[in-house]
Amino acid sequence: MTLKIYNTLNNKKEEFIPIKDGEVKMYVCGPTVYDLSHIGHARSAVSFDVVFRHLKRLGYKVTYTRNYTDVDDKIINRANKEGVQSIEIANRFILAFDKDMADLGVELPTHRPRATETIEEMIALIEKLTDKGFAYSAGGDVFFRVRAFKEYGKLSGKNIDDLESGARVEVDGKKEDPLDFALWKSSKPGEPAWDSPFGSGRPGWHIECSAMCLQLLGESFDIHGGGKDLIFPHHENEIAQSEAATGKPFARYWLHNGFVNIEKEKMSKSLGNILNIRDALKDYSPECIRLFLLSSHYRSPIEYGPGTLKEAEAKAERFYRTIERIKKEVPSAFTTAPDKELLRDATAAITAALNNDFNTAEVIGLVFKKIAEANRILDSNKADAKKDLTIILGFFKEAGAVLGLFQKEPEDYFKLLKGRVSLSEEEIERLIQERNTAREEKNFKRADEVRDELKEKGIILEDTPEGTKWTVS
RNA sequence: GGCGGCGUACCCAAGUGGUUAAGGGAGCAGUCUGCAAAACUGUCAUUCAGCGGUUCGAAUCCGCUCGCCGCCUCCA
Known part of the structure; x- marks a missing residue:
C-alpha cells in the first residue's frame, strides 16, 4: 500500500517516493499578513495539516515549512493608511493567524519563517540569477528574464507565447518583456527597505518562497503546496527562479487545494466576498468548520453556506x-x-x-x-x-x-454548543422543572408549551430514564 | 482566445475497470415515548449530464455535445 498524490506538475496521481528514504520535506505557502485570514486560508492550512499528520503517521520524518509573507505592497498600504510601520501590521496579523490556526486545531509546522528573516538569501539568489543571465537590473528594480528559462510554464501548462498574446498587461517600460517579473523592487521613501547590490529596496513576492525553501529544505525537496490560485504565476515563478539558480529540480510533488466558494463564487479579497475565520467561528464551532473542510476532497471546490455547515x-x-x-x-x-x-x-x-x-x-x-x-x-x-x-x-x-x-x-463538545444559547442554564433548568411538574400532573398541554418555547430558542429536550436533558439544535 | 477542472439520489459527498454505486443531511414507515427528542431498524440512484466508442465487463478509459467553474492580474 503506497501513498499516491495528485501532482499538478503532470496532472496525474503518482506514487509518492521521497528524495531521501524515510524523510519528507514539504513547503506550503502561508498568508500575506495584511488582514485577518479567511476561510480559504483555513482550508489550505487544514488540508496540509492533514497531509502533515498523515505523512508522520506513515512513519516519515517530516520537515514542514509554512511561511509568513511579511513584506508586500498590501502590508505597506495598510500601514500607510493606519499611519504605522509595516512591521506593526505584519506582527498583528501573524498573531491573529496563529490564533486562528490554533482555534482550528492546526498543528504547528516545523518551521514558520518570516520572509524578512531571509532577505540575505534572497539577495544571494538574485545575484546568482543575474550572474547566470536569468535576471537583469533596470532602474533600481531587478527582473527575472522569463524567456531565458526554457521550461517556463511546465507547472501551469501554459505556453509563453499564448501568455504574451493574451497578456492583460501591466505595462512597465523597464521590463525587457512584459512577462518578466520583479525579483527586487526599489523602495520609495518610508517603505521598508534593505541594502543590496542592486540598490535599496525590497524583495518581490515570488523570490521569498524560493529563498525560504532553499534555506530550510534545500535545493530539491519533496512536496510544495498551496491554493490552486497560486499555480500561476506564483509557483511557476518559484520554479523558474529556483531551478534557474540551482540547476536542480525544485519540488517534486506540487499539491494544490481547491477554493472555498460563497454562493458559487470563489471567495477572494478582490471580489470582496470574504469571510474571515473569526466571523465563521462566531456561527460554528471550530470542529464543525474543520469537519466541513475535510468532508470533501481537498482539490474540489466547496461551498460555504448554512446548508453545508449545518x-x-x-x-x-x-x-x-x-x-x-x-x-x-x-x-x-x-x-x-x-x-x-x-x-x-x-x-x-x-x-x-x-x-x-x-x-x-x-x-x-x-x-x-x-x-x-x-x-x-x-x-x-x-x-x-x-x-x-x-x-x-x-x-x-x-x-x-x-x-x-x-x-x-x-x-466538552456539548458544553461548547450550550454556550451559544441565549438563556442561562438556571433558567432552562427552571423551565424543565416546570414542564416536569406539568407532566406529573398530566397537564401535557402546558408541558408541550414549555418544550415549544425552548425549542424556539434552539433548545431541544430529551426525556430519558435519568430525567430530562437538553441540547442545542 | 489559451490552459485546467467539474457534472453521482431532494441536498452535501466518496467511489476512477469487475460481487448488491460509501457516508452525512432531509423525507417516509416501524420500535421507544403521554406526545416528542435521541437511538436503532427498514425505505430512499437498475443508475452515475447526454450521445457514441474501447472492453468479456465502465460512473470509472477514449471521442463528441451540453452545462458549470477556475487560472491566464494581487489572491489559499
Missing part, C-alpha cells in the same frame, strides 16, 4: 452523541485496551483512504459507518459488546488523530 454540525453532534452513549452504557470500553491485531485490521482502511491522495472524505465516511455499528452493538446488548467497542473506539482515536477531529470529551 450538515457538518449535525455530523459532529452525531459522533459525540454516540461517544456519550458508549461512555454511559459501557464505560469500561474506554479503559480496556483493544486487541492489537483487530485494531490494526480496522485502521488499515484509514491508511488506505489517506494514501489515495489524502481522501479525508472517505475516512469520515468510515467513521460514520462505525458510529452506526457502535449504536447497533449498544442496542443489541451483545455479550462481547465491550470487545467490539474497544476496537471501534480505537478506530475513532486513530481517525481523529490524523484528521484533527473527534478528540473532545462529549461533555
